[in-house]
Amino acid sequence: AQSVTQLGSHVSVSEGALVLLRCNYSSSVPPYLFWYVQYPNQGLQLLLKYTTGATLVKGINGFEAEFKKSETSFHLTKPSAHMSDAAEYFCAVSEGSYNTDKLIFGTGTRLQVFP
Amino acid sequence: DTAVSQTPKYLVTQMGNDKSIKCEQNLGHDTMYWYKQDSKKFLKIMFSYNNKELIINETVPNRFSPKSPDKAHLNLHINSLELGDSAVYFCASSLRDSSYNEQFFGPGTRLTVL
Numbered sequence: 001a002q003s004v005t006q007l008g009s010h011v012s013v014s015e016g017a018l019v020l021l022r023c024n025y026s027s028s029v030p031p032y033l034f035w036y037v038q039y040p041n042q043g044l045q046l047l048l049k050y051t052t053g054a055t056l057v058k059g060i061n062g063f064e065a066e067f068k069k070s071e072t073s074f075h076l077t078k079p080s081a082h083m084s085d086a087a088e089y090f091c092a093v094s095e096g097s098y099n100t101d102k103l104i105f106g107t108g109t110r111l112q113v114f115p
Numbered sequence: 116d117t118a119v120s121q122t123p124k125y126l127v128t129q130m131g132n133d134k135s136i137k138c139e140q141n142l143g144h145d146t147m148y149w150y151k152q153d154s155k156k157f158l159k160i161m162f163s164y165n166n167k168e169l170i171i172n173e174t175v176p177n178r179f180s181p182k183s184p185d186k187a188h189l190n191l192h193i194n195s196l197e198l199g200d201s202a203v204y205f206c207a208s209s210l211r212d213s214s215y216n217e218q219f220f221g222p223g224t225r226l227t228v229l
């Protein structure tokens with residue numbers, strides 16, 4: 001069965017500092033991996049996704065993530081945090097071409113950005 | 116020009132009541148979903164419909180009954196509401212035949228059962 005573990009339910013950084021949100025996955029088939037962001041009282045918005053091909057994927061708002069099969073990780077990074085990045089971030093996995101219908105989410109990481 | 120819309124945005128009701136949440140998407144997608152987000156922000160899939168056919172039912176109590184009148188709509192009816200049903204319910208949609216499962220989410224419906 002697939003699962004996602006997000007290390008750290010809360011991450012705090014200063015504005016301009018590096019953002020690193022950790023995600024590890026478990027999957028018996030090649031996974032599709034996603035990062036979603038949820039701003040307060042809003043729905044989820046896709047930040048970026050990995051399906052096949054290049055393991056470093058770039059998303060919106062300056063975020064990127066690297067798929068590392070050997071480490072079963074898909075950590076999200078941003079070189080310089082902005083106050084507007086404060087939100088809840090969710091990592092998710094699906095079974096890709098084997099079953100594209102089901103997303104399994106991690107428990108989320110709340111990012112706080114201090115001035 | 117909202118892509119995935121839900122009504123109502125907020126729903127406050129008493130235990131034992133029956134309520135419905137509606138979802139509509141105008142993206143031309145053929146697959147729709149309901150997710151439940153609990154008070155700890157944990158998101159879990161409940162149902163998925165493809166072309167009006169139920170394809171995922173994740174051990175949800177049968178008090179929850181999804182209905183898909185057409186590909187653009189997926190409604191969620193909940194009978195005999197319980198305190199534990201209080202949560203935010205998100206609708207989402209995707210195109211099943213695409214090369215990846217990018218799901219687009221609605222703004223959510225916050226259900227409070229008193």
